[in-house]
Amino acid sequence: MRRQAPVVQDPDSGMWMVFGYPDVQRVLSDWRVFSSQQGRPRGEDAESALSSSMISTDPPRHRQLRTLVEQAFTPRQVRELAPRIGQLTHELLDQVQAGRLDFVHDFAYPLPVIVIAEILGIPAQDRDRFKRWSDQVVTGDRSGSREMAGYFATLIEQRRADPGPDLISGLLAAQLEGEHLNTQELLGFCILLLVAGNETTTNLLTNTVLCWQDAPEAYQRVRQDPELLSGTIEESLRYRSPVQSMFRTCVQDVELSGVTIPAGRPVLAWIGSANRDEQQFEQADTFDPARTPNRHLAFGNGIHFCLGAPLARLEASIALGAVLERLPELRVEPGTVLEPIESRIVAGVKRLPV
Ligand code: HEM
Structure with a gap:
């Protein structure tokens, strides 16, 4: 597609598809032309709440929301989570029996949920419900949506009355020019954290194992030289x-790669394709951790x-550092048929026996 039709309208959905690196970068960053704004929230479900979150807004509102959230979710606070993430990782790996596990179900799936749940201060007994809601939002299933929104609304009110060391309490306290986030925001x-942070991180972990399967010599190299782990993660994100x-949504007529997208049309920027653009990356189809x-x-x-x-x-x-250390000779079970997650947005597999 990048070579033959880098910008094209999908005849079924009417959506404009953009595939090349420079065009995808422009669609993602040029917010004056490519708006993230969604319609006004109408209900009391998770989708309505999500449509008023920062990922669905443009400046100046986006800047205000992001500044407020950045006060409570700082890189320093993230770094301080390292020991707890290490502990959770080892607890999950301790449960591996006879060296076999479903890498998705037993490891890559629970870890990010527990981390986000703990950041938000969610009680351990509610975690399973949590994961279900997050999966439902990603796959477009709206059945648990009201229940999830109601759950969070109650939790927010509890924290308002009785603040703790969690992120929700931090967000309630954050302010910009005297303004606080309201309950809907x-x-x-x-909900954005739950959706944006769970499935994506699960897939990063699982997809890295698949990358190692595609490039066994890269796996052997990182086992011998753990310094290559950070390059491995970046390359997995790309590959x-x-x-x-x-x-x-395109808000004015705009030309991309010689094709005019008319104002008012939906646009899908294909990150996965841009990341394999051979004009941008040498040997784009080779997995190279260096x-x-x-x-x-x-x-x-x-x-x-x-x-x-x-x-x-x-x-x-x-997580992957611990996997390299504790699960040597990691291999996808022979004969495994990979079943992709049903989504146009996230890419990963449903299970991965190793
Ligand atoms: C935004 C990918 C993990 C929270 C984004 C965007 C991408 C992305 C592509 C840009 C959306 C856009 O341009 O419209 C990923 C990937 C992840 C990951 C690949 C894991 C490998 C996380 C985690 C969290 C998170 C762990 C939170 C705990 C967010 C938020 C935004 C966002 C809040 C919206 C930022 C804004 O609108 O200013 N993510 N994400 N993500 N992500 Fe992530």
Whole structure:
């Protein structure tokens, strides 16, 4: 597609698809032309709350929301989570029996949920409900949506009355020019964290194992030289991007790669394709953990650049570091048929026996 039709309208959905690196970068970052704004929230479900969260707004509102949230979710606070993430990682690996596990179900799936749940101060007994809600929002299933929104609304009110050391209490206290986040905005942010931070990180971990399967020599190299782990994670983000595409609305006629997209049309920027653009990356289809520079777009670009990138990178380096150490000779079970997650946005597999 990048070579033959780098910008094309999908005849079924009417959506404009953008595939090349420079065009995808522009769609993600040029918010004056490619808006993230969604319609006004209408209900009391998770989707309505999400549509008033920062990922669905443009400046100046986006800047205000992001500044408020950045007060409570700082890189320093993320770094301080390292010992706890290490502990959780080892607890999960302690449960591995006879050297076999479903890498998704037993490891890559629970770890990020527990981390986000603990950041938000959610009681341990509610975690399973949590994961279910997060999966439902990602797959477009709205059945648990009201229940999830109601759950968070109650939790927010509890924290308002009785603040603790958790992120929700921090967000309630954050202010900009005397303004606080209102309950709907806070709800939107909690749901955004759940959705943006779980499935994506699960897939980063799992996709890295798949990358090692594609390139066994890269796996052997990182086992011998753990310094290569950070390059491995960046290359995994590029080569098997957990978020494959992001949505925008084009607000004025605009030309991309010689094609005019008319104002008012939905646009899908294909991050997964941009990250394999051979004009940008030498030997783009080769998994190379030593690739420098590696300016992938896996975390987006511009004002909406992933707020959770430091957390995702930290979790991945701790979790995969422990996997290299404790599960030597990791192999996908022979004969495994990979079943992709049903989503246009996130890329990963449903199970991975190793
Ligand atoms: C935004 C990817 C993990 C929170 C984004 C965007 C991408 C992305 C592509 C840009 C969206 C856009 O341009 O519209 C990823 C990937 C992850 C990951 C690949 C893991 C490997 C996380 C985690 C969190 C998080 C762990 C939080 C704990 C967010 C938030 C935004 C965002 C809040 C919205 C930022 C804004 O609109 O200003 N992420 N993400 N993400 N991500 Fe992540």
